Amino acid sequence: AFFFAVIFARLINSVICNSVAYLELKKKFSGTKNIRIKVIYDDLKKIINFTLNNSVSKTIQTIMNRGDILLLGAMAGPLAVGYYSIAKKLANSILLLTDPLGGAIFPQLSILVSEKKIVEIKKMLKKITGVLSIPASIFLVSTFIFRKTIIEFLFGVEYSNASSPFVFLVFGAVINVVFFWILYLVLSLGMAQLRLKFTFYAIIIGFTVSILLIPIHGATGAAIGLLSSKLIITAFFIYYSNKKLSQLYLNGDI
Numbered sequence: 001a002f003f004f005a006v007i008f009a010r011l012i013n014s015v016i017c018n019s020v021a022y023l024e025l026k027k028k029f030s031g032t033k034n035i036r037i038k039v040i041y042d043d044l045k046k047i048i049n050f051t052l053n054n055s056v057s058k059t060i061q062t063i064m065n066r067g068d069i070l071l072l073g074a075m076a077g078p079l080a081v082g083y084y085s086i087a088k089k090l091a092n093s094i095l096l097l098t099d100p101l102g103g104a105i106f107p108q109l110s111i112l113v114s115e116k117k118i119v120e121i122k123k124m125l126k127k128i129t130g131v132l133s134i135p136a137s138i139f140l141v142s143t144f145i146f147r148k149t150i151i152e153f154l155f156g157v158e159y160s161n162a163s164s165p166f167v168f169l170v171f172g173a174v175i176n177v178v179f180f181w182i183l184y185l186v187l188s189l190g191m192a193q194l195r196l197k198f199t200f201y202a203i204i205i206g207f208t209v210s211i212l213l214i215p216i217h218g219a220t221g222a223a224i225g226l227l228s229s230k231l232i233i234t235a236f237f238i239y240y241s242n243k244k245l246s247q248l249y250l251n252g253d254i
Contacts, residue, residue, distance in 0.1 A: 053192035057199045064203045064229050068210060072222040075214045083162040084219035086155060091169035094139075098180040106184040113188045118249045125181055132178045143170045165223035172227045175234055182237045189244045198236045202229040 022029075040047070069088075073081045112121050143150065148163040155162070186195050210225025217224070 050190070050192045053196045054187070057192070057196045060196070060199045060203055064199070064206060064226070067203075067207070068222045068226050071207065071210055072214060072219060075211070076218045076222075080214075080219045080222075083159065084165050084222055086159055087151070087162040087166035087219070087223070088169050090151075090154065091166060091173045094170075094173050095176055098177045102180050102184060105181050106188070109181070109184050109188040116248065118245050121185075122245060125185070128181060129178060136174045136178050140171060140174050143167060162219070164217075165219040168220065168223035168227045172223075172230045175230050179234050179238065182234060182241065185241045186237050189241055191240065191244065194240055195237075198233055201236075202232040205229065205232055 069081055069085060072084055109121065112124075144167055147167050148160055151163045151166060152160050183195070186192075206225045206229030208225075209228045210222050213221025213224055215221070
């Protein structure tokens with residue numbers, strides 16, 4: 001019954017979203033019935049490359065975000081998975097605050113990039129990051145200090161072992177919150193292939209770290225491995241997107 005309810009809800013959501021999108025674009029669709037596919041031949045390669053790279057990147061990202069539990073279960077057993085799952089669910093709950101912001105900033109970044117407003121992009125992102133960094137740092141320090149109290153208060157004393165991986169998972173979640181815009185900037189700059197490349201590198205390094213640390217630290221080792229992946233992806237995305245923006249600025253594309 002649960003799965004049927006989920007499927008039906010997704011179906012209704014899809015129908016509503018696509019219907020509204022069609023009504024919004026209906027006027028623009030008029031007169032396009034007789035247009036042949038050859039009109040986009042010049043851009044077809046770019047469209048295919050973007051779609052494939054983005055799709056494969058999302059698949060790898062999903063493996064990275066969910067494969068850690070499978071790896072932990074295989075190496076440390078179900079008890080470690082239980083502690084880890086609780087810590088991960090609680091840590092990722094803060095992402096509910098920034099996920100809507102990502103969808104909102106994507107079109108804004110795309111417009112600014114298309115209009116070559118490089119200086120404005122940098123100023124906006126620096127301001128957003130600075131504003132988010134202060135409460136995020138306070139939250140991270142507070143979580144580190146009261147990690148055990150938080151877990152025991154919400155789930156009970158018997159789950160206190162989840163407090164150790166919880167800290168590292170919160171650290172990863174905070175990185176996602178502060179730099180929620182970085183993926184959308186990378187895509188707006190047309191660097192989908194770069195996203196695929198470094199996401200692949202990150203998952204290899206993260207899984208390697210997990211394999212080395214899980215036998216020693218259990219669930220905490222898996223959390224450190226996932227954090228390693230997020231740090232690598234974020235660092236490289238920031239570096240290369242900033243480099244791309246600087247190249248556009250120096251080339252006079254402003």
